[in-house]
Amino acid sequence: MNIYISFFLISICFILIFRNIYISNHINEINRTLQHIKDGNFNIRLRFYSSNKSIRNLGVNLNSIIDEFQCMAEKKEYLEESRKRMVSNISHDLRTPLTSILGYLEALHKDSKLNNKEKKYFLDVVYSKSQTLYSLLEEFFQISKIEAEDVLIKVEKINLTNMVQEALAGFYQEFTNENIQPIIEIPEKVFFVWGDSKAIDRILSNLLLNALRYGKEQKIIGIKMRDKNSMVWIDIWNGGTGINIKDIPYVFDRLYTAESSRNKKSHGSGLGLTIVKKLVERLKGEVLVKSIPNEKTTFSFSLPLYK
Ligand SMILES: Nc1ncnc2c1ncn2[C@@H]1O[C@H](COP(=O)(O)OP(=O)(O)OP(=O)(O)O)[C@@H](O)[C@H]1O
Numbered sequence: 001m002n003i004y005i006s007f008f009l010i011s012i013c014f015i016l017i018f019r020n021i022y023i024s025n026h027i028n029e030i031n032r033t034l035q036h037i038k039d040g041n042f043n044i045r046l047r048f049y050s051s052n053k054s055i056r057n058l059g060v061n062l063n064s065i066i067d068e069f070q071c072m073a074e075k076k077e078y079l080e081e082s083r084k085r086m087v088s089n090i091s092h093d094l095r096t097p098l099t100s101i102l103g104y105l106e107a108l109h110k111d112s113k114l115n116n117k118e119k120k121y122f123l124d125v126v127y128s129k130s131q132t133l134y135s136l137l138e139e140f141f142q143i144s145k146i147e148a149e150d151v152l153i154k155v156e157k158i159n160l161t162n163m164v165q166e167a168l169a170g171f172y173q174e175f176t177n178e179n180i181q182p183i184i185e186i187p188e189k190v191f192f193v194w195g196d197s198k199a200i201d202r203i204l205s206n207l208l209l210n211a212l213r214y215g216k217e218q219k220i221i222g223i224k225m226r227d228k229n230s231m232v233w234i235d236i237w238n239g240g241t242g243i244n245i246k247d248i249p250y251v252f253d254r255l256y257t258a259e260s261s262r263n264k265k266s267h268g269s270g271l272g273l274t275i276v277k278k279l280v281e282r283l284k285g286e287v288l289v290k291s292i293p294n295e296k297t298t299f300s301f302s303l304p305l306y307k
């Protein structure tokens with residue numbers, strides 16, 4: 001009988017020893033993984049399967065923490081990259097108006113032969129270039145804030161029909177000055193969406209300003225509202241030279257101005273559509289562009305329908 005009890009106790013001891021080794025192997029592996037995380041290596045994942053539920057859960061939770069760290073590290077790298085690109089774009093873009101301002105100021109400062117008319121002309125140029133510089137900085141600032149997710153977007157129920165009508169009213173004077181009668185297709189039923197009024201206002205005014213700027217020669221501008229698959233779509237379109245098919249993939253890129261408008265006095269800094277795209281994406285919508293040169297260019301964006 002004693003021999004059986006001894007055998008039983010020895011077996012229990014062996015089982016406990018093996019179990020201890022088994023658990024400490026897993027704990028060692030967890031420690032090695034933690035050391036990798038400490039060294040900044042987020043490509044490692046725990047791959048063992050443990051019959052012990054607590055250790056298994058520890059492994060699963062540790063892997064999801066590494067996933068989060070990896071996401072944060074990638075985002076940090078992306079933001080760092082775009083910050084560097086931004087700084088180089090800003091310095092390049094600010095140099096042109098700044099050089100011209102300095103040139104005119106130097107002339108005003110040193111050239112004693114300038115008459116009053118010339119001085120006034122020079123000051124006017126300096127003033128207008130400074131305004132360009134100011135709006136460029138404002139737009140860069142806006143983009144970097146959106147990219148850093150530093151812009152407070154408060155998603156709430158928005159009466160989009162009202163907002164579109166208000167945006168159109170805001171452009172009434174410009175349309176009248178250009179002798180343009182916009183073609184408005186807004187259904188009678190009122191559309192409510194999930195959105196942020198400041199962001200939507202910015203999207204609408206950037207797109208309407210573009211339609212006016214690039215469509216005023218043909219004097220045809222239109223706006224249409226429609227709903228499709230739980231989204232509300234707004235199409236803002238205009239006539240004019242339009243955008244060449246090879247330019248289409250780049251129109252939302254920062255500082256991009258299409259070939260057809262590059263030499264025109266009217267084109268801007270190429271930041272308006274970048275802001276539009278970033279804001280629409282933050283609101284979980286989509287932006288599309290379609291252009292048939294010399295016929296019709298349409299920018300469409302969608303926002304989630306409030307049901
Ligand atoms: N409605 C449009 N019709 C034709 N071309 C357009 C239209 N909207 C944009 N584009 C082209 O896309 C380019 C980029 O537009 P975007 O609004 O980003 O910049 P921008 O108008 O040049 O400057 P800003 O930063 O002042 O808006 C424009 O320069 C123009 O060439």
Ligand SMILES: [Mg+2]
Nearest residue numbers: 210268272273
């Ligand atoms: Mg624009």
